[in-house]
Structures are given as C-alpha cells and as structure tokens.
Amino acid sequence: MTPQELAQMIWNIKEIIRDDYNDKNVDEVILPFTLLRRLDCVMDVNKDIVKQVIDTLPNNIKKYEKEDIEKYHTMLSNILKPKGVSFYNISGFSLANILANPKALGDNFKTYLEGFSENVKDILYNFTGGKEKGLSPIYETLLRKNLLFNVTQEFVTKADLHPDKVDNHTMGTIFEIIIRMSKESTNETAGQYYTPREIVKLLVSLIFCGEENDLKSPGKHFSIYDPCCGTGGMLTVAKDYMQQVSGRNDMKVYIYGQEINEQTYAICKSDVLMKGENADNVKQGNTISNDHLIGKKFSYMITNPPFGVDWKKDKAYVENEAESADGRFSAGLPDTSDGSLLFLMHMISKMDEGGSRIGIVLNGSPLFNGDAGSGWSNIRKMLLDRDLLDCIVALPKNLFYGTDITTYMWILDNNKPASHIGKVLLINANQPEYISPLSRSLGKKRYEINELGMEDIVKIYSGYEACSRVFKRGEETETIEIAKVMNMEDFIYTKVTVERPLRLKYDNLLEKIEAALANPKLSSADKEKIESVEKAVRKANLKEGLSDSDFFQWLKNNSKLKLTTALIKKLRSLLGTTDETMPEVTANPFDAESGFVPDTDLRDTESIPLKVDIEEYFKREVLKFAPDAWMDREKDKIGCEFPFTKLFYVYKPLRSVEEILSEIMTLEEDMDGTLEHILEA
16 A cells, blocks of 8 residues: 555544544544554554563562652663663553443543653643643543544554554655645645655755765764754655665764644654654754754755745844844845745754755745845855855746745755855756656646656756756757856846936926925925025016026025025925936035936946946946946945846747738638538538
8 A cells, every 4th residue: 555545544534523523623633643553553563572671670660650650751761772662651552452441441541641651742742732731632522522432443443554564754754645635625735744755855865966975984973954844754765865875784864853833743753753763853843933953063954944934923033143143144134924044044053064965945035035235135145155055956836735836956065075166056957858747736736856857957966067958849859958057256246326317497486386385294494485485486587497506596696595405405306397408406506516416216226247347337238328327336235146047048039920820820721621511511
C-alpha cells in the first residue's frame, strides 16, 4: 500500500465522527490517534524489554510509582535508555488490548495515556492545549458521544503502522498527507505545512552538491537545522541523503528544528523520538520572536517558510532587535506583509564560521521588492557584501499545494569555492521539459519536477557556468538560455534623483486671489498678505503673463509686503501656474545665481547600474531629452535587486497583420466547408 493510500484509509476514519464533529475539528481526533497508533506499533518492538525492566525494579524505585510519578519515570528512563528504549508505556495497555473491556474503556484509556513516558506525554499535550489541561481532551469527547470504541477499533484494524511495514520516512509522508487533507477540507493553506517531496529532494541535492568529499570524511559529524520544520520532512530527507552520499556507518547527523504550530511540532518531535534521536533538539515556538536555539551554529540549514507570512504581531520585537548591530535583523527589515527574509536572516545568524550552507524556498517578492535604501534592498545588498549568495533557481508554477506562483530556491554559502567567489549563478528552471503533469491535481499542485529536470538542474549548478539547452517544442527546436553567471556588481545600482526647473507664469491674478481668499484653511495672517497683493494688483492694472522674477520685482516695487522666503513660497503655490515656455524660477527671485527651484511634478529618478559611469549615463540618457535637467546627488541611494525575469527575457516579435489575416481566412474557408458538409448530410 502506498503512503497516499494508507493516509487516505486513515483519513477516511473521519466518516465515523462526521455527524458529531465539524470538518475543522476532525483533525483533533485523526492526528493524535494516528500518532498513538504509530507509538503502539513502534513500542511493540521493545515491549518485552520494558516489561522485564519494570518487573525487576528494586523497591526503592518502585515506591515512586505512587509517591512521585515524574521521578519514577526519570529513574526508569535512565535504566531503559542504555538498552535502546527512549520511550515506553507502563500501563500494560495498548490501543488493541484496551478494546477487550468496553465497559471500562474510559478509565483504561486514561490509564493508558498516563502510562506513557514523560517525553511522550509532553508531545501529546500539544493536542490538548497544554499540560495544565491534561491528556483527557484526546478522548473525553469521543467517550461522551459513544465513539471512542469505534474510532479506536478502526485505527487498530485498518492502520497497521508497525515499523516493519511503514518506515520512518513513509510515516512522515503519511502524516503530511493527512495534514494536507485536513487543511484542504477546510479551505486552509496546506502548503504552510507540507512541501512536496520532489521539491525537498531537489533542494537537498543542491545544498549538498559539491559537499560529497566533506560528507565522506572519516569521523566528521554534522548538524542540520530547519527553523520552520513542520512535521520534519525536510530534515528527514536531508539526513537520509547525507548518510546515503557519505556511505559511512560512523557518521552522525544531529537534527534541530523549531515549529510554531503545536500539532505539527508534536508530529515532528515524535518522529525524531521514534528514531532514537534527541527529541529535545526540536523546539516549539515562534522562531522570529522566540528563538529557542540562541547561539547555536549549524553545518547545514534548510527551510520552506510560509509564503507572504505577516509579522505585524512581532513588529516591536523585531524592530528592537534590528537596532542592535549584532542582532539577527540589523541588515534591514522587509514589509510587515512578508516575513520570509526574516527567516533567511535568522538562518544566516546561525552559519558556522568554519562553513555553512543554506537552502531556502521563497516566492518572487524577495528578489525585487523594495526601492533603493529600503529594508528589502539592504538585505539583498548584505548578501552580496558578505558574498553569501551562491545560486538562485527559478522553478515552474503549480508545484505547490497552496499556491500557483513562481517560486525560487536560494542557495547560500559562507565558504564558497574559489571559482564561485564574487559570483551568483542564476538557473531558469521554469521550463516545461522539467515537469510532468500529475494524474490529478492536488490543491493547486498540477505538476511535479521530473527526473530530467532534477538531474539537469543539479548538473548545471555543479558546473557553475552559463549554459543553454536545446528543446523540441512543437515542430521546431529552440535554444533556451538556462543559466547565467553574474558578477555581484551586476545587481547593484545607484538611484539618482533627476530634477528639472520650476517655470511659473503669473496671470489671471484676481481670479486666483479670489480662490485663495475663499479657502477656509488659509490662516488670517496669510489672508491679510493676500489682500495686500490684491490691492496692489487692482491699483496698478498689472500686465498679465509675468515671469516669476518679474512678478516679485513688481510686487517689491508696488507693495509694502516683506517678501520673506516663506511668503514667496506661499505666493508661488497660490498665484503661479506652471508653464514650460517661461524662464526658470530661482530660489531668490531677486538673485539669478541663487539656484533653480525644482519642479516636483517633473522630478524623476534613474536607476544606474553600479558599473556604469553616472555622468556619462546622465549625458546620454537624460540631457539628450531634457537639456535643463540636473542631478541632486545628495539624494543618491544604493539599491540592490535580482531582476530574474528581466535577465532571462527573450523578445518574441508579434505576428504580422498579414499572417493573422491569412490564418483567419483559412479558418473561415474550413468552417464554410464543414457547414456545407453538415447541410448536405
């Protein structure tokens, strides 16, 4: 039976409780019972060892079973661990034998749950709302509705999860499929909890590409970390891959993770526990605002953070840490609407100085969101300044369950090979030849990366050079550029502010004055000054169409107003009209050398690549079209973006009108023939 089939069989048990549970509450039964069934099956392997140890416990330990159960479990665990038993149940019950006495089912189920070792109970509390609520929420509603027996029986008879038949990797996949089914049944985003296996496999292959010799080094051990570990699928695949590549029996891979969702955390931690590994390395909580692994460094890191996750609730904490020079987020902050780069900076803070590699899946926003000088841009620039970014791979659409957008894999390395230093490889894997359609869609997932795509992407990354591929598309073959090697300065630019002079014309003054005086927001002091201007205009029979300097010279000569800088600015805004035929406006209308006043409506910016001479660019691209323009270099900002789509854009000329008309005529002729044939028939 495939993981999909077994997961579907388990998920179908929900039909027993459908009338008594809302769709959104079904997983409150299915998930903990699936975990309990798996625990039962795994414990079956060591049940004789546990029974023998318990039966032969000395009295000075046995007494604590009634006096101090937690102390009893601590002492028992210390005895069982050296024997290879990391968790157990002392109740004597299992889901199977508990059914033998239906009348005592409630009491026996309580005894069964309380009989688990403390590390298992800590996991189960994540399904009940916490330790203070105990373990009874797992079964009490089922008991009250007379469903506990039937549900337990269904799991025992239909879900054989013994490790001889379902290995740990398959079990992890089953949990993920069940979670996906649960979220899809309530229209929640399954992608937040589950990354498709072929995506994980590709990301893992890229992270460890070129690391083979290191993995094979005798006596060397490694750590791998996922800050959004979900059910632990990425960590499992990564560890299996490392051990497979190394071919070493002595290699140890230490798994670390943190997960915000209590139930998926519980599944991940139980998986680690059942593999005999240190489950304490898996933490529950918000990675951004509550890092449970502060100060830890890791050999490898891998994650698929939620796309477009909002971090408003963590804003105060994040901003406070960002102010510290050695804080995780000191490089800059993205918009609160998308915190994916916060996870990336968090991972960077955990890179080992001796060498670490990171693989992360992101949407398109981190490539180009944010203007020069913004948090987005500054984070990207930090990656280049520290020469961390090694490769970006663009993936095809419709690969994920919860979104159909284009996604990207980023590979980071703080110990790049010499040939990679100062460079970034871009791989455009968004090619139809690299994917195969699913037999049926799973959410928004319609395709999966095929073996050709997987192998070629890794091969291109391994070669680390520009390359193209020839694909047969329709009746023609096309040569498609797949990879580019970019220098870091290719992504950096200077955003220069371009100004043009304000040009004002003063006409229809009495109408403008009347409108200004009618404005209720005009202060009494300004109103008095405008009235003085009105009196002077009416008295002098002023010539219309004056330039800025002529108008203020006339006003100076014909009124008693003190023409301060503030008043000049106010009169310009109220009485002047922009007119490109008029002379330039100077800051001081009585001093032609005081500098031009910029027209904010004509203000523009130019993003000039770092390797291009700014003055030459300005002459060639700006002055040629606007001879009166100038640059305000004090407003220069350094920006950084990874314009992936633009770099791989290929212009395809539009079809000619003649060609289109010819095709239409042909279609019309075909349709006429078809219609004639139908009528004759």
